[in-house]
Amino acid sequence: MQYEAPETTKAAVGLLAKAKGSAYVLAGGSDLLVRMKGGFVEPDLVVDIKRIKPMREIKKTASGFTIGAAVSCAEMNENKALIKAWPGVVEAAGLIGSKQVQSRCTVTGNLCNSSPAADSVPALVAAGAKAVIQGPRGKRKVAVEDIPVGPGRNSLKKGELIEAIELPARKGKSGDAYLRFIPRTEMDIAVVSAGVSLTLGDKGVIKDARVALGAVAPTVRLVKEAAKAIIGTKLDEAALEKLGKAASAACSPIDDKRGTIEFRTKVAAVLAKRAAQIAYKRAGGK
Amino acid sequence: MASESTTAHPFEDAPNHVTPTVIHDPILTKTDFKRVGTRPLRPDGLDKVTGRARYGADFNMPGQLVGLVLRSPHAHAKIKKIDTSKAEKLAGVKAVITFADMPDHTGGDQSMYDILENCMARGVAKYDGHAVAAVAAVDAATARAALKLIKVDYEVLKHVTDVDEAVKPGAPLVNPKNITEGVEPKPTKPSNIAKRTEFGHGDVDAGFKEADVIVTRSFRTEQTHQGYIEPHACVASVSPDGTGELWVCTQGHFVYRNHCAMLLGMDVSKLRVTSSEIGGGFGGKTHVWAEPVALALSRKANRPVKLTMTRDEVFRASGPTSATSIDVKIGAKKDGTIVAADATLRFTCGPYYGMWAELGAMTAFACYDLKNVRTVGYEVLVNRPKTAAYRAPSAPMAAFAVESVMDELAHKIGMNEVDFRIKNAAKQGTRASYGPVYGPIGIGATLEAAKKHPHMKAPLGKNQGRGMACGFWFNFGGQTCTDINIGPDGSVTLTVGTVDVGGSRASLALCVAEELGVPYEQVKCLVADTGTLGHNDMTDGSRGTFSSSMAGIFAARNAVTVLRERAAKMWEIPVDDVKWEDGHAKAVGSKYGNLAPLSIKEIAAAAGNTGGPIAGHSEIVADGAGVSFATHIADVEVDPETGRSKIVRYTVIQDAGKAVHPTYVEGQYQGGAAQGIGWALNEEYIYGKDGRLQNPGFLDYRIPVCSDLPMIDTQILEIPNPNHPYGVRGVGETSIVPPLAAIANAMSNAFGVRMTHVPMSPPRVLKALEAAKNG
């Protein structure tokens, strides 16, 4: 195995593009090293992006936030402006693994690893985040929900890597939230999860909303029907009920060691409702 | 003639009502203590907070190789051929072994043969993870590459992993030669039931006829693992002259020595085993797995070999507990008197004979005074790893079933669950459901303490319930050998052969300091290697502090005899005129008026002139361990929409006999409770349809994390054990027994749902809640 720690994105793209055999990007390593340990992957090349300065930064711009691909989730949780604007996204990032894992793991890595149960992804999808991709053919931006294409598979092409995640600027009365279900209080993979982002219009009526569910399908799912259920409402009982039903209806989960189809389908509704209530409150709704 | 001196009385059982207990030769000599009962720092603590302490994987030998094991990916498969030729040719590989390199030296000892086969499959792989071959190479990368070059030709056989499936007629046979033991007439056809066993007394059927209320229920518990944080690790070195050394994390290095020597065909005296610090065992480090393999590799390579299991290997191929299926029936009169109790217990053993259902059958009703009781146990063979002991083995599952039914029965007859148990609690003189008559015991006292405990009266919050349950464990003693050596400066070395799993060096030093009358700091307790002391049984069965303190106290008494003799020589007076008091020799009688007492230091300084080194030894079988009882109280909060449970308050009340070092006694209570809570809520082995373990890691085998638990309150009761000089009972195991039922009872009290399947994981709880809601 060859290990490289380039200092520019260009150099990283160059290494990945001309790699023969299997090449992996290393940010936090909390997925890659586990897979190496288990013998599931044997990389020929590992490109460590933590020495690329711009990738270590969180930038606040007029259009929102740019979170470098090598920014750890712990660093996200220390950025007050980011917490204020996107508390749900930051909380979701803060739920990945332990404090030890937090020191290293990144939301970009979480996204690229493409687990349907990835904690930060439903929150990013709900937030309408975009991935900034650099590759041999230059830069492109895609919605984060288009990065994972199946469990453990992503849409990046050879030589491409994600440079940063962009979150839009928060305007008006907005709020987001992320909840996951795990059997313990920490250290588990989400059995089912929900991210909700919404913006209020006049008199506390929901003007705009996005709802995303995790661990209920091969990839994190953006559930438009669920958003529709609450747009135009003040999140009353009836709207919540409709939201829950839409969330359950969007589920096509599997039975596995972490949960059953029945359980995931039911709890998806519970979490979507609870997350919506938190987001609503954060947006200033009553 | 022997045949004339024995008579059989068919179907005649002993009466339940027994004359007051005879306590033969009580050896309890002390109830007033100066040092025992205090809480000094442990002698090995500093090394453990500075990273200096050496555990199994922290030791290296010059020239050592890395050993790795190839394991079966199949639950059950015939091994048609193993081709190791390519692996052997890889540069850096120094030895490759299969079962052919571990010939059978067990001489017809079936249990040792089972261990041999479990260490390395012989013709058939019997579970996912069963060792098939092993390599030793110059480094880990080479060893890993070598494993990939070993070609094993398997013929996959039908498997069975589920306890209830395994006992059905027509189930795949785990061992086609297995004929059920304990059944008359002897069965002619093989099955997966290794043994039937039965305990009890009275007439159960007649008893149930007297009952006003009967509760019958069936329960299941899933397989759990001890979950020690340190994986098995050892360094083995065998020389061509037939001598060997083994450094290993174990609960019993003497037993490991005996087993390894037998399996390798070595002389016991030629294998020296040193126990490392042990990173948790809980019963899981009482059996050899990798150690004989490491020794065989070293013998073949003529180099030391270090073999460390990965966490995946620990889960797949060490010794988890049984999965169980249990039916319980208890009948009582309206006044709360239990008239009959019956249980049938099916426990998995893995592919080999075990005594796990037997232990469940013995412990199930041990808390109660029952006129008519019967328990029947079935040992069930399955394609899972060979079951090993886990803290009070088999008792938690049996107690889960029995204590759940006890609560239900109490409520059905309209009695408070604590009062119902108090009414039926076993006492001194009660015949235990497993046979003998109890001496002084603490079940009643723990129940009375629970009744009075503030926890019982504290208000409960929304969605919270409170439950309680009792637990029992036998405790035992066994072979123990201890030395005391007095140094020339009067300091004391206490050498024991029981591994310190959690602070016993401090407790043992306290007992010896107490007996000698010297400060705790003056006694240094060491755990010796197998070359230094006589055989010691394992640290298991809650025996470490019980037996080694007994032997230590006896050794101290022998040392005192020598110290008195030496003082007598120094004073030139008869030894009978010298007594030992407060750590000093004192001359008895006014005729010695002005003789100042002699300290150990003064006597030791003169040892060279009075007969040489001063020591005391003790080699005993520490019989007479006192049984131990506990009552636990649990407050559980359940999220009714997701089925997730959280323990919000927990109290452990347990009899310790005498708490030598109360802080470490509390630690045992808390640790056992935490393990029981994990078992109750989330821990389980999950096998796929292919018979492979799906969750061999700490991510999906969910032991409690810090944020899952509340503080765990403890109350230590002290009902002295008459069979120990200081009244000590074992304290290590009982605390894991009550939590499963206490939590199930709490859920029942909060939501009216009776959980009968452990773990009570969120999907199971949610399903039960919805079923209750929908009537």
Place this chain on the structure above:
Amino acid sequence: MAVLVSTTINGDNVEFACEPNESLLDVLRNRLGLSGAKEGCGTGDCGACSVQVDGRVVCSCLVLGVEAEGREIETVEGLAHGTELHPLQTKFLEHAALQCGVCTPGFLMAAKALLEKNPDPTEEEIRFGLAGNLCRCTGYDKIVRAVQDAAKVMRG
């Protein structure tokens, strides 16, 4: 091929050579003789291998040795100053916050990181702060108490 790495461990300059796919934990234990960090799982689930890298607590099993280049690493071996124990070490001893002790180095490093960020944590903050460290012996009760007590001492 082995890579040469220069780093700082417990304040000392250290150079070592390691394979690029070797974990920092293996480097510490097998190449540098620092066996205080333990491998309980190798997958970041138990925390027994916790060390600090540039002031943040990590699982050293999930860090490559080569990543240590130019970093500052702190292990349990660097916790005491000479013969003077860190307050966490003292309090772990006094409260009997260890039974077998194999998780203790990891707990100490995680607790140190926690108290550096939050000198006066609530019980809940301590419990969540230490949730990445598994202990199978104590039920965590005495560990939490030891950290509370150490925090008090460190606040002065």
Place this chain on the structure above:
Amino acid sequence: MAEIHLWGALRPAAGGASVVSVDAKTIRELFRKLEDTYPGMAPHIARGVAVSIDGRIYRDDWGKELPEGSEIYLLPRIQGG
């Protein structure tokens, strides 16, 4: 003559009896005579049998005397964790 109570797994070896009488003064003599009279018990005794004498359990001590009139129970030699 001592009355010896058998646990369930031993009973088939004694023709279903739960109690047998054996003329034995020590645990060693008891085991020897049981093996002679009920060969089916030999494997159990080899695997380990504990003897309860008036409630006190002996796991290993062959030399222990069986006092006249005492109550004797045979039990499996238990394992612990």
